[in-house]
Amino acid sequence: MGMKIGLFVPCYIDAFYPGVGIATLELLERLGQDVTYPTEQTCCGQPMTNAGCVSDSAAAEALFVKLFSGFDAIVMPSGSCTHHVRSHFDAIEQTDAVRHVRANTYELVEFLHDVLKVRDFPWAEFPHTVGLHNSCSSLRALRTASMSELGEPAFSKPMTLLSGVKGIRFATPARPDECCGFGGTFSVTEEAVSARMGLDKVRDHFHAGAEYIVSADSSCMMHQQGCAERNRVDIRFIHIAEILNGARQ
Amino acid sequence: MKEKPVNHAAAAVAFIADKPHLDFHDARLWDMRQKRDAQMHLLPEWQDLRSRASAIKEHALANLADYLEEFERNAKSNGIHVHWAADGADHNRIVGEILEARGAKTLIKSKSMVTEECDLRPYLAARGVTVTETDLGERIQQLDDQLPSHIVVPSVHKLTSDVARIFARSYGTDPNADDPHQLAEAQRLAARPVILHADAGMTGGNFFVAETGTFVVCTNEGNADLSATVPGVHIATIGIERVVPRMADLGVFIRLLSRSALGSPITQYTSHFRGPQDGSEMHVVLVDNGRSARLGMADFWTSLKCIRCGACMNTCPVYRRSGGLSYGAVYSGPIGAIIDPTFNERKYSTLPYASTMNGSCTNVCPVKINIHEQLYKWRQVLVEHHQMPFVKREIMHMAGKLMGQPKLYRAAINGTETALSTLPRFALYNWLNPWGKNRELPAPVKETFHSWYRRNRPTAGRATPETVKTETKA
Numbered sequence: 001m002g003m004k005i006g007l008f009v010p011c012y013i014d015a016f017y018p019g020v021g022i023a024t025l026e027l028l029e030r031l032g033q034d035v036t037y038p039t040e041q042t043c044c045g046q047p048m049t050n051a052g053c054v055s056d057s058a059a060a061e062a063l064f065v066k067l068f069s070g071f072d073a074i075v076m077p078s079g080s081c082t083h084h085v086r087s088h089f090d091a092i093e094q095t096d097a098v099r100h101v102r103a104n105t106y107e108l109v110e111f112l113h114d115v116l117k118v119r120d121f122p123w124a125e126f127p128h129t130v131g132l133h134n135s136c137s138s139l140r141a142l143r144t145a146s147m148s149e150l151g152e153p154a155f156s157k158p159m160t161l162l163s164g165v166k167g168i169r170f171a172t173p174a175r176p177d178e179c180c181g182f183g184g185t186f187s188v189t190e191e192a193v194s195a196r197m198g199l200d201k202v203r204d205h206f207h208a209g210a211e212y213i214v215s216a217d218s219s220c221m222m223h224q225q226g227c228a229e230r231n232r233v234d235i236r237f238i239h240i241a242e243i244l245n246g247a248r249q
Numbered sequence: 250m251k252e253k254p255v256n257h258a259a260a261a262v263a264f265i266a267d268k269p270h271l272d273f274h275d276a277r278l279w280d281m282r283q284k285r286d287a288q289m290h291l292l293p294e295w296q297d298l299r300s301r302a303s304a305i306k307e308h309a310l311a312n313l314a315d316y317l318e319e320f321e322r323n324a325k326s327n328g329i330h331v332h333w334a335a336d337g338a339d340h341n342r343i344v345g346e347i348l349e350a351r352g353a354k355t356l357i358k359s360k361s362m363v364t365e366e367c368d369l370r371p372y373l374a375a376r377g378v379t380v381t382e383t384d385l386g387e388r389i390q391q392l393d394d395q396l397p398s399h400i401v402v403p404s405v406h407k408l409t410s411d412v413a414r415i416f417a418r419s420y421g422t423d424p425n426a427d428d429p430h431q432l433a434e435a436q437r438l439a440a441r442p443v444i445l446h447a448d449a450g451m452t453g454g455n456f457f458v459a460e461t462g463t464f465v466v467c468t469n470e471g472n473a474d475l476s477a478t479v480p481g482v483h484i485a486t487i488g489i490e491r492v493v494p495r496m497a498d499l500g501v502f503i504r505l506l507s508r509s510a511l512g513s514p515i516t517q518y519t520s521h522f523r524g525p526q527d528g529s530e531m532h533v534v535l536v537d538n539g540r541s542a543r544l545g546m547a548d549f550w551t552s553l554k555c556i557r558c559g560a561c562m563n564t565c566p567v568y569r570r571s572g573g574l575s576y577g578a579v580y581s582g583p584i585g586a587i588i589d590p591t592f593n594e595r596k597y598s599t600l601p602y603a604s605t606m607n608g609s610c611t612n613v614c615p616v617k618i619n620i621h622e623q624l625y626k627w628r629q630v631l632v633e634h635h636q637m638p639f640v641k642r643e644i645m646h647m648a649g650k651l652m653g654q655p656k657l658y659r660a661a662i663n664g665t666e667t668a669l670s671t672l673p674r675f676a677l678y679n680w681l682n683p684w685g686k687n688r689e690l691p692a693p694v695k696e697t698f699h700s701w702y703r704r705n706r707p708t709a710g711r712a713t714p715e716t717v718k719t720e721t722k723a
Contacts, residue, residue: 014662015694016692016694018694018696018698020698021698022698022701025702036709036710037698037710039702039710042651045652047645048645051641052627052629052630052631053645054629055649056650057649057652058653059649060649060653062653063652063655136605136606136609140607140608140609149564149612151295177609178566178609179605181566181567183605183606184605186602188680189683190257190258191258191683192262192686192687193567194605195687195688196265196271196687197570199687200570222691223688225689226689226691227687227688229688230688
């Protein structure tokens, strides 16, 4: 039997992309983990803190700790929420429970890659060309892949995992590390720049030959999909959990 | 009347609407970023250089007063006049007095962000001094009466056709002749006589060295050398944070500067000024203008490490798609967004939000300024100082409350009447409205993950944390 895992499903995944939550749960169960989704969960507090309103995320953070401190590990299909819990959970008193939660929260890709060390997904087959989108939180905060800014040796945890899927092919966009422009509340307060960045991002993948954009972050993809649909860029979107769980399209 | 914050978002809308300019701007700056990457790959010691540069700067800033006084002593013994300017007004007065004492009516100057910061040109114009910028990009901006839009390439937001129109207006050249070589020649023909007959010259300074009492100016056009040496009076305006302790430290910065800025190994000219030539004089004006105060800000003092290479601007996806002028400040882009609020917190309160906090800026910065973390921190400071717009502040407040109450939150997600009567629907929807302007909304779903889970894992997930804890320990 594996660890006792608390599953956190970010609000926008719960509301708009339930399939991503389901794939994450099923994948972890398939890998022998004991997974529980505490049903009282709401949000990690990131939107308020990123806007500068730190005290307003205290209630969300306290609830999060209350619901998740009893688990060995907390796993979530989101880089930015993971980054918030791990690095920015500062609105509440730093008790042992808070420290436990911060130290044991993982984004799904890093949990699979670093903790469970899974490399093969024999049940998965995805005979399509995909472009990988790393969210800026995953790329530059969680460091799940090498970044072009540093000139470091190339590595990519999501790519390593996806390489264990039969039939998958990769397209490389011209600017793989460029932010897609979602940025949380930035997407509405700086609507024009945000939407333009999103459009440039999906076009870059499209021109590179991608049929799908795959990412570990649904928030980026929610924004990108909105830009692609409005501008009729013919590209589809899928969360990495869905591919790794054996989604057929 | 309260000063209005810069409306970066509105300026960006206009910038993006002009596709030829947008595309050129994005491509040109991205090309600089790529050339910078290529230079980085040629130097295996790149990250070591960044660490050293950062350490030297932090050391110099931590001992700033000592190094400034050491520089003053050594510069004076080199025959350089050293002046101290507490703020912009002080700086302008000092420069004005130097010119007045010599009866100087014409001043040629090379690019200096500090003089922009101090608003020197209007000050001197009012005193009958004609100021001519000699850097090509800066001259274009001067003729067009605009701030520089980039700290290294001031007119990067302009196409050659824009420059042709500006030159036609000022120099009487053909407004349709937009060949870059012809334009450069037009500028040369217009500038040379002014340079040769100027009463005084002015430059900035990229670095000054405490142990030698000398300073360094890096340019690509050679215009700083003309400005410095032709008239016989050379005034150099330099921010106090530009000091490095030793001559040996310079190598680290010279290797990083142009590689980070333009992606070239070194600037065409790296001129060391060691003292006045025979029969001429040299002045250095050391400018504080808020720097000492910034040095005392625990979260923001490392912004003083900046060597003004512009790498953070070139890599910034927001800057590339909004243009430097949209920041409404002397310093634009990521570095501008963290230092402008120190000059005027209200006016520049919007700038730390003109970012997705993607962190690319921090990782290209040659002196390792944690720019995106300072943007994050600035937002907190601005909220504490009541600089966030009321509606947004209220929405965050209510969202925060909602997130702490599972039942209410669940009701909101499910879109029930309970939620609608508790949420300020109108305000919230209006605020979120811009999402749909250039983007579709996500498609509605049959059921949330939450309700799927309750149907498919009916016995799970409702354990109290205490029981979970006990089970874990057992």
